[in-house]
Amino acid sequence: ETGVTQTPRHLVMGMTNKKSLKCEQHLGHNAMYWYKQSAKKPLELMFVYSLEERVENNSVPSRFSPECPNSSHLFLHLHTLQPEDSALYLCASSQLAGAGTDTQYFGPGTRLTVL
């Protein structure tokens, strides 16, 4: 248990569906992240929120839409996805320490399958 929870753990959706992934951190952190991990590929950083403001968007298609309503919650809204979007979606959080680098705590991930 890392203090970061994700729901649902598994999701199957059609290409025309709209769904949302939820992440919640119980660590009092002030930065949250979405990553995508496809089979046999490295983790890809998708979005970063720092103090509830989005600070990074690595050229992610607009069919992925993040939302960070407060420092403890992060959502990833999905619509009109493609089969190649099937992957493990990981949420992480960290505490901005002000120096050096901080440790990211990852949730268990949501295994997404797009049919």
Place this chain on the structure above:
Amino acid sequence: LAKTTQPISMDSYEGQEVNITCSHNNIATNDYITWYQQFPSQGPRFIIQGYKTKVTNEVASLFIPADRKSSTLSLPRVSLSDTAVYYCLVGTLNNNAGNMLTFGGGTRLMVKP
């Protein structure tokens, strides 16, 4: 962001010491070196972090030479449960922008009985 290079895979046996080396030739002055472990279908888990010389915790040791262009993660007396992918990351914290780390392909460690 500094690029890292590590072996794709390694095999070991229970009870052996395992050393995984990571190259990061263009590491910047403010960069730290961090290692994560990932089991299948789980998120990565922090193992150890260092800036220079040697760092040791209850799980592993991290050796960093003076030029900091490489680092070695050392796992003492591995067990079957240490079978996982190990990622070496190099990066620094932008106070306003969070932790901009890039995960490479990692090293898949297989521990055999």
